[in-house]
Amino acid sequence: VATVGCGGHWPRDLTLDPSGQWLYAANEHSGNVSWFAVDAETGIPRHAGSVEVPAASCVVFA
Structure with a gap:
């Protein structure tokens, strides 16, 4: 378990890439x-x- 900054302000969406x-x-x-x-x-x-x-607001992989 770790705490990591989001690299900005107000993270609206977190997404893992397909890999x-x-x-x-x-x-x-x-x-x-x-x-x-x-x-x-x-x-x-x-x-x-x-x-x-x-x-x-979001990241989507198509």
Whole structure:
């Protein structure tokens, strides 16, 4: 169990990619989507980057 910052403000949605290797946080109030590499052994996500997305509310894989 760990506490990890969301990389922004007001995380509206958390989504794992289909491989389970990446976690995405849509941060509505800061207007960005942050992504995190998920450690295969511990499951703890590590912040890897972010991109500006005005009013981010969800991340969907099609």
